[in-house]
Amino acid sequence: MRKTDYKYIIIGAGVSGLTTAYYLLQNRETNFIILEGRDRIGGRVLTKNTIDFGPAWFQPNHKNLSQLLNNLGIEKFSQYSKGKSIMVYNTNGPAHYFESDQTQPSAYRISGGSNNLIKKLSNFVEDKIVLNTQISRISEIENKIILTSNTNTFSAERVINTLPPKLATTLNYSPKLPNELNKVMHKTQTWMGHAIKVGITYKTPFWREQNNSGTIIGQFGAVTELYDHTNASKTNFSLMGFVNQELREVSAETRKEQILAYLEKHLGSKARNYLSYSEKDWAKDKFTSCPNLEDVYMSAHYGNPIFNSAYLNGKLLFSGTETAPYFGGYLEGAVISGILSAQKLLNTTKN
Ligand SMILES: Cc1cc2nc3c(=O)[nH]c(=O)nc-3n(C[C@H](O)[C@H](O)[C@H](O)COP(=O)(O)OP(=O)(O)OC[C@H]3O[C@@H](n4cnc5c(N)ncnc54)[C@H](O)[C@@H]3O)c2cc1C
Structure with missing residues (x-):
């Protein structure tokens, strides 16, 4: 049976969570696990039968994503537009x-579809991903964070929550999150949700x-x-x-x-x-959307500085594309948030 106590736990195996995991491993940090609610990894990245049902494009100025693709040996090609x-x-x-x-x-x-990014990232962390594990409660108990899921209870010194902020409001938090943070999370639309x-x-x-x-x-x-x-x-x-x-x-x-x-x-x-x-x-899709979803493409609340802080006495961090200070909503934002979260865990930047 898998152990349930870790130094770090990442909730969500989308681009953001997998990027954090990749950078933790690059920095020789191995004491972590990724808990994923779905029966697959990738989150909003979903390629089936060569069709990208989630993200399909990126732009030349998406530098962090481009760098990551280069590091992983993934090629790009131009969107066809002749005629x-x-x-x-x-x-x-x-x-x-x-x-x-x-x-x-x-x-x-x-090249190979957007899911190629997920496949290559997950090659490094396959043994650290637990699927079908839906987190419902995040509690601070003594010096740990306790995560309650449909399958098991997990504990960690620090937790990265990569759920889209609006969806993250549907979890229970103990103690409760500050009102101001809760308000911002509610107002942060889930990109393309x-x-x-x-x-x-x-x-x-x-x-x-x-x-x-x-x-x-x-x-x-x-x-x-x-x-x-x-x-x-x-x-x-x-x-x-x-x-x-x-x-x-x-x-x-x-x-x-x-x-x-x-x-x-x-x-x-x-x-x-x-x-x-x-x-x-x-x-x-309950792992992306939630009730009261409003139909907007862009939200002024992406990258709200409130997401820079850690909560539950410094033990809970919010990540994911909607929290990124730049390019929030895009794959680029997901990669940026993933890198920043890894840096925060590794203490290379201040929280
Ligand atoms: C239709 C569509 C088109 C898009 N087009 C583009 C595009 O062309 N270019 C671009 O740059 N971006 C595009 N995007 C946005 C891009 O997909 C996102 O920026 C990126 O995938 C977000 O990654 P993330 O890790 O931040 O979030 P997510 O991918 O949402 O990851 C969150 C993870 O948390 C998991 N989760 C949810 N609830 C729980 C729970 N309770 N317990 C455990 N796990 C849970 C989810 O299953 C998921 O794996 C598009 C998105 C969609 C949906």
Whole structure:
């Protein structure tokens, strides 16, 4: 049986938690464990059948993520954008077309899918991850933090909580967290916690063959943003996009039919000759979202300085992309928060 008492415990095996673990190991700190509620690692990173249902892109100025990818030997490639892109302004009028300037740097994608980052990071810490362990209570008892989960009770000298802050308000804390912190946590929206993504794979990239980039942008359609999502080695051809949230509560069949009809309208009848069709609604995932989720893309509360402090007498730290002082919400923010948390544990920066 696994021991339950550690120097450090990280709650959550998303990018932030795994990055902290990676840096702890780089600094020869091995007395820690990662407790993960889901039956998989990665958190909001989810790649299935080469489709990124979570994050898909990063930007040239995401330096910490770029450095981490380099360290792990992971390559990047540019988002495909050649040919005609489509802008839909209203439901009845004709679509407008535009072409992306191919001389400008585009967003990057991670070779092997975003999950490649998770796979490579977890290679170092596989034996330290405990899945299916949902934390419900964080208590300070004497000189330890006690974590109550659905499976076991764990204790540590210090704990890093990487849950999105809004979701972290659903845990019980003893003693209670300060009111001011609680208020900020409630107001910190979970980045993309409301998004619905769709991924459709095809035998051939038929849109490329008809000089379409695969990009369709427009708030009125069944899909508000659609992109070419062919993999780096060009062996799997797919389109991936964000579903209009008005379709959240219709039946799965109706939603799928509306999405395929929209693609057919703009890309032609070949859009219906797909190999596979999948969706992911993050608002319905209890390990990312929680009730009272508001539909916003950006929150002024990301990186609130209140997350710099440690709580429960210096034993509880908050991490995760929404707490990052820069690029909060993005993968870059998750990596930054992961590095900062490791530094705080290793006492290389002041709390
Ligand atoms: C649809 C979508 C599209 C996105 N697109 C992009 C993009 O293109 N580019 C970009 O840079 N970023 C994008 N993001 C954001 C990116 O995914 C996040 O910044 C990043 O993955 C956050 O990592 P994290 O570790 O901070 O949080 P999370 O990944 O949320 O990790 C938290 C972990 O805690 C676990 N957990 C939750 N509750 C409990 C509990 N009670 N007990 C134990 N464990 C628990 C979760 O399962 C999870 O593994 C997107 C996100 C989504 C959802």
